[in-house]
Amino acid sequence: MNRQELLELIKKYRQGNATPEEMAFVEQYYESFEKEQAPSSQLSEQEKNTIAGRILQKIDTEIAMKEATVVPMRKRSYRFKPIAIAASLILATAIGTVLTLRIKNTDNSAEFVSQVSDLIAPDKSKATITLANGNTVAVDSLSSLNQGEVKIIKSADGKIVYTNASPEMSGELVYNTLTNPRGSKVVNVTLSDGTRVWLNSESSLRYPVSFAGNETRQVEITGEAYFETAHLPSSFKVIANGMVIEDLGTEFNVNSYEMTRTTLIKGKVKIGDVLLKPGQQTLNDKLIGEVDLDEVTAWKNGLFSLNKTDIQTFMKEVSRWYDVDVVYEGAIPTGTISGEAQRTLSFSQMQKVLQLTDIKFRIEGRKLIITSAGP
Numbered sequence: 001m002n003r004q005e006l007l008e009l010i011k012k013y014r015q016g017n018a019t020p021e022e023m024a025f026v027e028q029y030y031e032s033f034e035k036e037q038a039p040s041s042q043l044s045e046q047e048k049n050t051i052a053g054r055i056l057q058k059i060d061t062e063i064a065m066k067e068a069t070v071v072p073m074r075k076r077s078y079r080f081k082p083i084a085i086a087a088s089l090i091l092a093t094a095i096g097t098v099l100t101l102r103i104k105n106t107d108n109s110a111e112f113v114s115q116v117s118d119l120i121a122p123d124k125s126k127a128t129i130t131l132a133n134g135n136t137v138a139v140d141s142l143s144s145l146n147q148g149e150v151k152i153i154k155s156a157d158g159k160i161v162y163t164n165a166s167p168e169m170s171g172e173l174v175y176n177t178l179t180n181p182r183g184s185k186v187v188n189v190t191l192s193d194g195t196r197v198w199l200n201s202e203s204s205l206r207y208p209v210s211f212a213g214n215e216t217r218q219v220e221i222t223g224e225a226y227f228e229t230a231h232l233p234s235s236f237k238v239i240a241n242g243m244v245i246e247d248l249g250t251e252f253n254v255n256s257y258e259m260t261r262t263t264l265i266k267g268k269v270k271i272g273d274v275l276l277k278p279g280q281q282t283l284n285d286k287l288i289g290e291v292d293l294d295e296v297t298a299w300k301n302g303l304f305s306l307n308k309t310d311i312q313t314f315m316k317e318v319s320r321w322y323d324v325d326v327v328y329e330g331a332i333p334t335g336t337i338s339g340e341a342q343r344t345l346s347f348s349q350m351q352k353v354l355q356l357t358d359i360k361f362r363i364e365g366r367k368l369i370i371t372s373a374g375p
Contacts, residue, residue, distance in 0.1 A: 126184035132174035162192040173208040183323025194230035198300045202320040224255045226300045246270040263296045308336040329371045
């Protein structure tokens with residue numbers, strides 16, 4: 001049974017339209033699943049009911065999307081529901097879950113320790129724009145601002161837009177810097193040439209207020225940014241950790257928190273002598289091959305997407321998003337995490353995610369203390 005057939009069966013079962021044979025299939029599958037040692041066996045009834053409600057909402061949304069023939073992402077996941085038959089069937093058939101992110105470790109005896117202190121996912125922008133004159137403007141308080149011939153506007157949905165009354169600029173370039181700190185929502189800015197940039201938390205973008213004629217357009221980033229560049233005669237370059245990424249009319253993602261990973265989504269990108277094809281990624285200036293684009297761009301789409309991600313890498317992402325310091329006590333836990341979760345989850349909900357793994361941790365203020373897996 002493929003995924004679409006399974007969704008149809010769940011829909012029929014919940015609406016009471018399933019045949020006796022289909023009902024028997026679902027119920028027998030559920031009964032066999034309940035007898036197994038599933039991660040849900042470690043949850044309280046209250047936690048099960050909470051997760052159950054989320055699953056039903058997710059299933060209804062997915063079915064509605066199927067009926068409307070709108071599928072915004074190639075990969076979708078489901079939370080597991082240990083009570084409702086339909087959701088148990090989803091888990092048992094290994095479609096995947098949002099809340100079942102598991103860490104693979106050779107030692108299964110570790111226990112979960114938590115001093116509950118909720119950290120809320122970012123619900124607003126803490127981003128600031130440092131103007132060419134050194135003044136700083138908070139993005140949330142910005143309405144509109146003039147810089148010479150350029151007007152900076154914040155739209156109703158929070159996007160920043162630079163509009164240039166005189167496209168042909170002469171003279172010395174002046175620069176603004178958009179800074180998006182830890183614990184801040186992703187910020188979206190449209191530069192004066194029409195290029196759109198999404199800036200992740202703990203990242204910055206330095207760019208000309210207006211670009212000059214047919215000269216090369218050049219910006220500089222720290223952290224992570226996604227680019228949809230405007231197609232103009234002049235070339236577009238991104239500087240990240242000293243690497244020069246030359247756009248040839250494209251969409252691409254640059255992650256430069258540590259080493260620089262450039263991933264091409266559409267079009268062409270050149271780094272040194274390396275010319276990328278869509279779906280390929282480079283590490284600094286070395287081609288490493290094709291990657292999962294959904295995983296690379298998940299942050300831009302409001303998701304954590306993990307595919308055998310090591311715990312340190314995931315915790316760095318958690319640190320940036322929730323503005324929490326991660327500290328390791330003893331040996332750093334080994335293993336990997338795979339799965340998908342919405343970035344709107346509070347940290348208490350993320351705790352439930354990690355509770356289903358073999359990792360131990362506790363929270364002290366804004367410090368997340370990770371202890372090694374195992375006793």
